[in-house]
Amino acid sequence: MRDIVEDIKTRIDIIDLIAEHVELKRAGQNYKGLCPFHSEKTPSFMVNPSKQIFHCFGCHKGGDIFSFVMMVENMTFQEALSYLAQKAGIKLESTGHGSEIRSGIKENLFAIYKEALIFFRNNLKVSKHAISYLNKRGVDNETVEKFSLGYSKNEHDALFNHLKAKGFSFEYIKTSGLISSGDHGIYDFFRDRLIFPIFDLQGRPIAFGGRILSESKNAPKYINSPDSIIFKKGETSYGLNIAKNSIPQKGYSIIVEGYLDVISCHQYGLTNTIAPLGTALTSGQLKKLKRFSNKVLLIFDGDSAGISATKRSIELCYKEGIIVKILLLPQGEDPDTFLRKYGQEGFRKCMSHAISPVEFLLKVYDRSKLDAVRYMLQVIASCPDPLQRDETIRELSDRSKINELTLREELRHASRVKRQASRVDAFQKSGISSPENMEEKMLLSIALSFPDKVMLIANNIEPQIIEDPVIRGIFEKIKKWPSLEKLLTVCDKEEQKLITMLSINTEIDETDVEGIIENCLKTIAMKKLERQIRLAGEAGDVKLLNSLLFEKKSLLQKSKLFLNGGNLAKN
Ligand SMILES: [Zn+2]
DSSP: OOHHHHHHHHSSSSHHHHHSOOOEEEEEEEEEEOOOOOOOOOOEEEEEETEEEETTTTTTOOEEEHHHHHHHTTOOOOHHHHHHHHHHHHOOOOOOHHHHHHHHHHHHHHHHHHHHHHHHHHHHHHHHHHHHHHHHTTTTTHHHHHTTTTOOOOSSSHHHHHHHHTOOOHHHHTTTTTEEETTTTESSSSOSEEEEEOOOTOOOEEEEEEEESOOSSSOOOOEEEOOOOOOGGOOOOOHHHHHHTHHHHHHHHEOOOSSHHHHHHTTTTTTTEOOOSSSSSOOHHHHHHHTSEEHHHHHOOOHHHHHHHHHHHHHHHHTTOEEEEOOOOOOTOOOOHHHHHHHHHHHHHHHHHHHHHHHHHHHHHHHHHHHHHHHHHHHHHHOOOHHHHHHHHHHHHHHOOOHHHHHHHHHHHEEEHHHHHHHHHHHHHHHHOGGGGHHHHHHHHHHOOOOOGGGHHOOOOOOOOOOOOOOOHHHOOOOOOOOOHHHHHOOOOHHHHHHHHHOOOOOOOOGGGHHHHHHHHHHHHHHHHHHHHHHHHHHHHHHHHHHHHHHHHHHOOOOOOGTTTTGGOOO
């Protein structure tokens, strides 16, 4: 296994691999770009070609090509292995069970969904029931084709039998989520439903949404395929595969609530319309949308559920630095009903009255202006774009008639609270509890960046002297496994994270590495002594205190002691 991993690593360059997902620019010894794992405006995602590792200084994710693929594609290690092996042109030997199934799982799910789509589309052509529903909703044939609409028969296992006849194994069909099996045997997940296929950006069907056609039973009106290895609900929008072409042209996207709203909008020429999938809008969906335009028009229902969905969406848009406007339709209307009544012309007229988030919130909070202002300040504080923040605060002052300077002072306060919270969070995430152990970090950083200095450092420091438990753990292993490659394989997750972060360190003065090492060793020893002195003082142990103070004095007098065979363990 180890051999295959190394074999793959020598054949795939991390820069090429990551460049498929992130736009990378050279920055000294590293490449940098916008992190794919968190939202940011200035790049803190670094890739080091000589060490073949990446690290994000914003969210602290890092690792090698395997960790990257596992995180970005949401794969297990086994899946990442077979994915990368295929990319590298290496044939994996079957381990007897499991691995072969997993290696082909994505391809099989794509194939199953493709086949199911054909099946559903053919069903629709002969179902009077479904066609009459579409006619009633005013959906024309061209739109049915464009969105590849389908129908699932009101039968127990029609799709299952079809897929089996096409040669797919029970295991794969079950993994696709298109069937359920239980006490009542095997049955299709979608029965008697109008089918809305959901596509990825490459135009492959990856899931289905289904609307029930018989208004009976206790069945929910809409259901979706479950999440799978090819489908993440929180990162997929309905209609984006089609709208992605016209969003950049029109300069913005329209977000509506449901499948039929999207379909109506497209039919009436609003081809930049998409919808979240059944649930509320997510930041994952906005991140994908932002690739095509950072302007959004929200059209949700005017009822209380619609209003809270709009509020949540405004929050998310600001967090992503997306400029957002809101369209309020007349009471009781949704885009579908409105378009059918007033047509494109009426809709455009209505669109010209779209309002800003500030107007929307002042309207929604109505009688408690201050609540609206406080809420909006929180939203502004989360926005990474200074221009958007500035513009919004000016508008907030205009409309609320509250002095702009007062608002800016409040905003500073809100931002400070937020920043402190996130800084504490970042420290905790990185496993480094305080900036006090800077020297320990620096020393480790040098050990990782300068292979010829590893043994010098390792021989001059005893791990027990190190205060930070994560750094200590790494130093315990580094003597035995000085190469970065090997070291990463014997370290736990926390340790790996710190290693990737510290080995991409751009701040070391390369002209005086030994001087830095010496200073670090000295400071670490001094800090340890000072901790002991404090403890001895607190305990009232005069004898110990005296000998420690003597030790401190001699440590201060000695120079160049550590690198010439001195051993810090004696302290
Ligand atoms: Zn990040």
